[in-house]
Amino acid sequence: MADQIRLEVVTPEREVFHAMVESFVVPAEIGPTAILYNHAPLVTVLKQGVLRYQKDGVEGKIALGNGFLEVRENEAELLVSWAQLAEDIDVARAIAARDRARKRLREHAAGLDEARAQAALERALARLQVVNGN
Numbered sequence: 051m052a053d054q055i056r057l058e059v060v061t062p063e064r065e066v067f068h069a070m071v072e073s074f075v076v077p078a079e080i081g082p083t084a085i086l087y088n089h090a091p092l093v094t095v096l097k098q099g100v101l102r103y104q105k106d107g108v109e110g111k112i113a114l115g116n117g118f119l120e121v122r123e124n125e126a127e128l129l130v131s132w133a134q135l136a137e138d139i140d141v142a143r144a145i146a147a148r149d150r151a152r153k154r155l156r157e158h159a160a161g162l163d164e165a166r167a168q169a170a171l172e173r174a175l176a177r178l179q180v181v182n183g184n
Contacts, residue, residue, distance in 0.1 A: 054072055055073070056068075070105070075103075076119055077099025077101070091122045092122075093119070095116075096117045099113075099176050100112070100176050111179070115173065139181050151168075
């Protein structure tokens with residue numbers, strides 16, 4: 051068995067994922083950050099995007115919201131605002147959310163909260179990236 055890291059993804063509501071993995075890559079504010087066995091201790095800010103992990107030689111993906119990552123002694127904990135596994139994502143709903151956010155951003159309606167619309171777009175795109183395999 052290859053050397054592994056305990057990976058846990060937690061939201062304010064629940065634990066979304068918990069497994070032993072060979073490696074993973076997170077969407078950190080500083081850019082994509084890869085974590086391997088025996089990684090140095092680390093605390094970093096995460097941005098909305100996709101977590102990619104290797105478990106038993108197979109890649110898995112989880113859509114993530116903003117949050118934090120802490121790595122220590124081959125244990126990694128992600129505390130994020132939201133997270134969804136591929137099997138929990140409603141594709142039609144994600145497509146509708148993407149299209150709605152794009153329309154709002156394109157039209158620049160009066161009173162538009164542009165940051166909120168951009169976050170909604172990024173959230174929908176992360177979900178679609180997880181289910182579409184891109």
